[in-house]
Amino acid sequence: MAPSVAIIGAGFGGLCMAIQLERAGIRSYTVFExxxxxxGTWRDNSYPGAGCDIPSHLYSYSFEKYASWTRRYPEQPEILGYLEHCADKYDVRRKIRLRTEVRRAVFDGSKWQLTVTPAAGSSTSRAPQSGTAEGREPGVTGGPEFSDGGAQPTTGDTEVFDVVVMGVGQLNRPRLPDISGMSEFEGVSFHSSRWNHDHDLTGRRVAVIGNGSSAAQLIPRIAEQVEHLHVFQRTPNWVIPKADATFGPLAKLAFHFVPGLQRAYREWIYRYAEGTLYPALAQGWSTGLLKKRALQHLHDQVPDPALRAKLTPDYPPGCKRVVIDSTFYPALTRPNVDVVTDKIVRITPKGIETTEGLREVDTIVYATGFRSTEFLAPMEVRGRGGRSLEEQWQGGAEAYLGISVPNFPNMFLLYGPNTNLGHNSIIFMIECQVNHIMSCLPYLSAAGPIEVRPEVMAAWRRQLDAAMERMVWGGGCQSWYKTAEGRVTNNWPGPTTLYRRLTTKPPLPAYRPAGSG
Known part of the structure; x- marks a missing residue:
């Protein structure tokens, strides 16, 4: 008898899990969204210019190649369209329960009890509006997306499953900066992942706080329409050019009809990223090459020496995620754009006050990233014996292969701790994880609930720690890869070829019947 499976999240990870269950003839699953x-993130992030910095033919499922990509680097509408195509083709949409939130997951000794409620607010791209006042537009300064993840109501319907697959990802909870006065701002403000499409930026005086990948994509789009744009930069990023291009009719026909062309093109992209970009992150042979390319790109696109100095990082490339973009620097050189490196003191009703004075604006965009190290929050998760996952992860989230956690039987994670990449496609990693989970399912009926062995987890931790020592992420920069204490909980420190080998090993030696140790 097939196990009942709860999949939490309907992004790339949750859909991949549902599709593989469907393909295996296991239909006793439900996707909660x-x-x-x-x-997922491609529903939430609909800001101008939102897109991916991994080529489209690699940023897609290996089992569902897609000849209809219109450009080398896909933008948000096309990626979302691809996910909708996959959900329809594999007939998993009927198994998705939308506007349904899992507040609590508790293992009762044999099964998972999920507390399910109607979602308080959907995580769509339109920001919730509050704080209206006569004579001005509403300020967007709060709402469900910006809650601090504190106590959540746990009343609701209880549903029981054999297996829980957490597909909520790492980049789903917007992070706002801790700046005094934010709630006092009289204009309109919102996070980049909750873009307010009702607010026209034409002729506005706008501030963007942050300069990472999202900011680098949206700034060129809005700089052309605003009256003036203030870009608040705390730390500059390394930027390399994006070799984007459209696929013309002949290329699309070739991808569709020439046998093996898509596969060969995908493999070439994958091997290039693995052979050239990964060594730079591991401080290997291509480190100097990456830095030289980034500095040349900066020199070519920013003629002003003073602005170039502001935009030159003082840490090694790859310590923070490298921005891949060819339109960001030109936007920063526009006469109506200022790069502000002064420290922000407070936000006032009229704008942003820095150590050098007040900059009056009527719109603030927070391109400040996500609460990436708070895996699974604010969901309450309790495993064997009532053990709290939050307490077990107090020193930082960790999981065997980024998938399984001791004391939490029959619970699996997709895009979990230490599985993010800085050089290749996360969809590759997700497929490896789903394949591992699928290989675990046949053992459940014979052994009952299974959990990863503590000694296996301890060995995994030692291996990760040793591998992290050679990676560039530890070098002198703050990033979303790390906890406040400096522990890297998000990134995978090895080549993806190694991860694939590890996740294809027979799973049973790493697991034991729940509570048998």
Whole structure:
């Protein structure tokens, strides 16, 4: 008898899990999605210019190649369309329960008890509006997306499953900066992942706080329409050019009809990223090459020496995620754009006050990233014997292969701790994880609930720690890869070829019947 499976989240990870269950003939699964549509981060992030810095033919499922990509680097509408195509083709949409949030997951000794409630607010791209006042537009300074993850109501319907697959990802909870006065701002403010499409930026005086990948994509799009744009930069990023291009009719026909062309093109992209970009992150042979390329790109696109100095990082390339973009620097050189490196003191009703004075604006965009190290929050998760996952992860989230956690039987994670990449496609990693989970399922009926062995987890931790020592992420920079204490909990420190080998090993030696140790 097939196990009943709860999949939490309908982004790339949750959909991949559902599709593989469907393909295996296992239909005793339910996908819970708190938003009002599927897509995950590609539903949420609809800001101008939102897109991916991994080529489209690699940023897709290996089992569902897609000849209809219109450009080398896909933008948000096309990626979301691809996910909708996959959900329809594999007939998993009927198994998705939208606007349904899992507040609590408790293992009762044999099964998982999920507390399920109607979602308080959908995680769509339109920001919630509050704080209206006569004579001005509403300020967007709060709402469900910006809650601090504190106590959540746990009343609701209880549903029981044999297996829980957490597909909520790492980049789903917006992070706002801790700046005094934010709630006092009289204009309109919102996070980049909750873009307010009702607010026209034409002729506005706008501030963007942050300069990472999201900011680098949206700034060129809005700089052309605003009256003036203030870009608040705390730390500059390394930027390399994006070799984007459209696929013309002949290329699309070739991808569709020439046998093996898509596979060969995908493999070439994968091997290039693995052979050239990964060594730079591991401080290997291509480190100097990456730095030289980034500095040349900066020199070519920013003629002003003073601005170039502001935009030159003082840490090694790859310590923070490298921005891949060819339009960001030109936007920063526009006469209506200022790069502000003064420290922000407070936000006032009229704008942003720095150590050098007040900059009056009517719109603030927070391109400040996500609460990436708070895996699974704010969901309450309790494993064997009532053990709290939050307490077990107090020193930082960790999981065997980024998938399984001791004391939490029959619970698996997709895009879990230490599985993010800085050089290749996360979809590759997700497929490896789903394949590992699928290989675990046949053992459940014979052994009952299974959990990863503590000694296996301890060995995994030692291996990760040793591998991290050679990576560039530890070098002198703050990033979303790390906890406040400096522990890297997000990134995978090895080549993806190694991860694939590890996740294809027979799973049973690493697991034991729940509570048998």
């Amino acid at each position: 708190k938003a009002d549509d599927l897509g």
